[in-house]
Amino acid sequence: MELQPLTFSADLLRRHDRPGPRYTSYPTAPQFTSNFGEQALREVALASNGDPIPRRLSLYVHVPFCNSPCFYCGCNRIITRDTARGETYLVRLYREIALAATLFDRDREVIQLHFGGGTPNFLSPAQLHEVVDTLRSHFRFSDSDERDISIELDPRFVNASDIAELARAGFNRASFGVQDFDPEVQVAVNRIQSVDETRTVVDACRTNGFKSVNVDLIYGLPKQNLTGFARTLDIVADMRPDRVAVYGYAHMPRMFKAQKQIVDTDLPDAETRLGLLQLAIERLTAAGYQYIGMDHFALPDDDLALAQARGSLHRNFMGYTTHADSDLLGLGVSAISHIGDSFSQNPRDLVSWQVALDEGRLPVFRGMRLDEDDQLRADLIQQLMCQGEIPMRALERRHGIHFREYFADALVKLQPLVDDGLARIEADRITVTSRGRLLLRNIAMCFDRYLDQPVTDTQPRFSRAI
DSSP states (O other): OOOOOOOOOOOHHHHOBBBBOOOSSSGGGGOTTTSHHHHHHOOOOOOOOSSSSOOOOEEEEEEEEEEEEOOOOOOOOOOOOOOOOHHHHHHHHHHHHHHHHHSOOOTEEEEEEOOOEESSGGGHHHHHHHHHHEEEEESSSOOOOOOOEEEEEEEEGGOOOHHHHHHHTTTTTTEEEEEOOOHHHHHHHHHOOHHHHHHHHHHHHHHHHHHHEEEEEEEEEEEEOHHHHHHHHHHHHHHHSSSEEEEEEOOOOOTOOOGGGGGGGGGOHHHHHHHHHHHHHHHHTTTEEEETTTTTEEEHHHEEEEEHHHHHEETTTEEEEOSSSEEEESSSTTTTTEEEEEEOOSSHHHHHHHHHHHOOOOOEEEEEOOOHHHHHHHHHHHHHHHHEEEHHHHHHHHHTTOHHHTTTTHHHHEEEETTTTEEOOOOOOOOOOOTTTGGGHHHHHTOGGGSSOOOOOOOOOOOOOO
């Protein structure tokens, strides 16, 4: 399908900028509870083997360690320079892999493997190769050209020979954090990274046959301005990565301690922040990138753009992906799984994760089973976030509902957004307009029944939409 082109309206973005989920899942992680534990995970995993056509598997491995703190970071990570901690971590990870693998039939192919963090290349190339080999010994990896083995890399701690070793291990996609090349910004966020070292590893990925390279940028960082960010955008466009992600910095120092190092007065004001986003959209569009949704841009021949055109794009905890027909198994501290009609998460602290594995248990500390309403709304939000539309008639057929009656309250909430031209209600679908594509989260929130529940804690749970 052909999506509406992106239109930037500063006035609309100002008016609708509010906190909300990023919808890498529905229901979102704050809804997970301790009522879902190891036994529940075993039950849903074993049940997932019973499909007439076995669903493929996507694997996610979390490596929590980083050599130094980036002050903007909100990820689950442990700051250390002690590389021996990586070896200790792998001992437990291999126990988890062995335990989890017994839950799945061997005829279920692994079509995707992703390493996130933290900094996955805190582990050496040889250790990462060993992890892949260990996974291969417990799971059946697909031989399809569609198979992805991807990794998030910090260019400051990887070189061209490392990339060659990763390619030999089977890696074919890489994502590099850049954020901003402006020297003042880099000092303010404690991440000094040169253009040359970044370009070297991007080029090495191409030399070694990687199918795709992604670069991450952030707007709204301390000391950031239009001139410096324009230079960063031009440099990145010249590197020609297949994908570019441009995230809005979420300043939530009460939740993320490292952010307390950032001086509030160094953050760009609201108008500058909007200007940075507009600049990113204009420069990347001019460079030939297509806006996929939720901060992501891709070249027209990239798999994400092609999947969106086919209507097969999917979104999960790893972001946008082309592998919609798979169950997700998360491995490592804090990792999240989505198996069948369930979500589950490993402990966020290293000690609890280690103790569970030392006791021979699958390390699950919370999760949930989705009821019929959850599954319906998850289907709706998935279509909205990936395809920019809500196919009312198709949802009626799949879930046995009358859309306008079932979602009467949601449609009332949606009406102000329709009045502002962000969405259009048609006979058989709700379509996001060109002016609404940057506000997909706001449209999705109209259909999120959990947002109406009282919040017991006072800390913000979600970042702002813009």
